[in-house]
Amino acid sequence: MRVRVLFFGILKDMVGKPVEVIDLPDGASVRDVLARYESQIPRLKESLPSLALAVNQQYAGPDTKLRPDDEVALLPPVSGGAPDAAGETPAGQPAGRRRYALIVRETIDTRTAVAGLKRGEDGAALVFEGVVRNQTRGRKTLYLDYEAYEEMALEQLESLATHAVQQFQIRDVAIVHRLGRLEIGETSVLIAVASAHRAAAFDACRWLIDTLKRTVPIWKKEHFEDGAVWADGEPFPAEIPRANSRT
Numbered sequence: 001m002r003v004r005v006l007f008f009g010i011l012k013d014m015v016g017k018p019v020e021v022i023d024l025p026d027g028a029s030v031r032d033v034l035a036r037y038e039s040q041i042p043r044l045k046e047s048l049p050s051l052a053l054a055v056n057q058q059y060a061g062p063d064t065k066l067r068p069d070d071e072v073a074l075l076p077p078v079s080g081g082a083p084d085a086a087g088e089t090p091a092g093q094p095a096g097r098r099r100y101a102l103i104v105r106e107t108i109d110t111r112t113a114v115a116g117l118k119r120g121e122d123g124a125a126l127v128f129e130g131v132v133r134n135q136t137r138g139r140k141t142l143y144l145d146y147e148a149y150e151e152m153a154l155e156q157l158e159s160l161a162t163h164a165v166q167q168f169q170i171r172d173v174a175i176v177h178r179l180g181r182l183e184i185g186e187t188s189v190l191i192a193v194a195s196a197h198r199a200a201a202f203d204a205c206r207w208l209i210d211t212l213k214r215t216v217p218i219w220k221k222e223h224f225e226d227g228a229v230w231a232d233g234e235p236f237p238a239e240i241p242r243a244n245s246r247t
Contacts, residue, residue, distance in 0.1 A: 001026055001068040005033060008149055009076045009219035010230040011051075014043060024066065030055060031062040033072050034243055050077055051243035052236045054217070057152035061241035073149055074243070077233030079219050100161035100173050103154050105180045108187045113174050117194045122171060124198040126205050130189040132182045136231075142223045146179045146188060149217040153177070156216045160208055168204035170195035175208065177218060188220075215240065 002023055007015045015037070024032055030053055038045045053060050054073040066072065110129060118125050132144050161173045176190040191208050193201045213234060220231045236242070 001028070001066070003033070003066055003069065004071045005037075006071065006073040006149065008073070008147065008217065009079070009221075009233075011044075011047070011074050011076050013230070014041060014047075028066050029062065030060060030064045030066065030072055033066075034062060034074075037074075047076070048244040049242055050235065051075060052077075052240050053243055054149070054152055057149070057155060059240050061245055062243055073152070073217070075149065075217050076219065076230070077235055078214065078217055079231040079233035099158065100165075100175060101154055101157035102174070102176045103148065103150060103157075104176060104178050106178075108176050108178055108190050110187065110190055110192075113176060113190060114192050117172055117174050117192050119171065119194065121196060122194045123196045124194070124201040126193045126195075126198070126201040128189075128191040128205050128209055129187045130209070132184050132186050132188060134184045136222055136224075139224045139226075141184065142225060143184065144182045144188070144223065145221040146177075146182065147219055147221075148177070148179055150179075153217050157212070160211055160216070164193075164204045164208050168195075168200045168207070170200050170204045173204065173208070175212070177216075179218075 002021055005020050005022055007018055012018050022036065034048070052075040053062060054075060055064050055066070056071050110127060114125060114127055132141070134141055157175050157177065161175055164170060164173055170193050172194045174190070174192045178188050182188055189212070191205055193205045195201045195204070214237055219233070221228055222231050
C-alpha cells in the first residue's frame with residue numbers, strides 16, 4: 001500500500017524534502033515508517049524520544065495501523081520557543097478558518113479582530129500578541145520564517161478555543177496565527193478573549209498561548225547574521241505519544 005509521509009522543521013532539513021510517498025506492506029504501522037527512515041537516516045533515531053506522530057492530521061502512536069493513502073506526519077517539538085531560550089496557500093490568502101481560528105500569511109489586523117469580537121455584554125476584552133523580537137539568547141535576529149502542518153494546526157487551534165470557551169466560561173475567543181516570513185516587530189500570533197469578567201479572560205488567554213506553544217504543529221526558523229536554525233521547541237505534553245513509545 002502507498003502512504004504519504006510529511007516532514008516539518010528540522011526533520012525536513014534532515015531528510016532533505018518536505019514530503020515523500022512510500023510503499024509499505026499491507027498491515028504496516030507507523031512504526032514501520034519510522035524503521036524505514038531510521039535505516040536511511042541514522043541521525044533520526046536520536047530524535048525519536050522528542051518526536052510526535054500524526055496520522056491523517058490526528059496525533060497517533062507508533063503502533064497505529066495504516067491504510068492505503070494515509071498521511072503520516074513526523075513532528076518535531078512545536079516552537080513558539082522553549083522558555084529560555086504541505087500544500088501552499090497563495091500569498092496573502094487565509095489558509096482557512098473555523099469558528100474561532102484563522103491561519104494567514106498577511107499582516108494580522110489586531111484592531112479589526114478585537115472590534116469584531118466585542119459585544120455589549122462583555123466586561124473584558126483581553127488581547128495577547130506574540131511579536132518578533134530582535135534577538136534570541138544574545139544573537140541578533142534578522143527575521144523569522146514560520147511553517148505549519150496547516151490543516152492539523154487549524155484543527156488544533158479550533159479545539160483549543162472550543163475547550164477554553166467551555167473551561168473558562170468566556171463568551172468568545174479569536175486565534176490568528178501567521179505563517180511565512182515575519183520581520184522584527186510584526187505579530188506572529190494573536191489571541192483575543194471576550195468575557196463578562198476579567199479573571200476568566202486572563203486565565204483563558206494564558207492557558208491558550210501556553211498550550212498552543214506546546215501542542216499546535218507550527219514551527220519557526222530563526223535567521224541570524226551568521227546563519228539560521230529551527231527554534232528549539234518545548235516538549236510535547238505527556239498525553240501525546242512519542243515516536244519511540246512502545247504503546
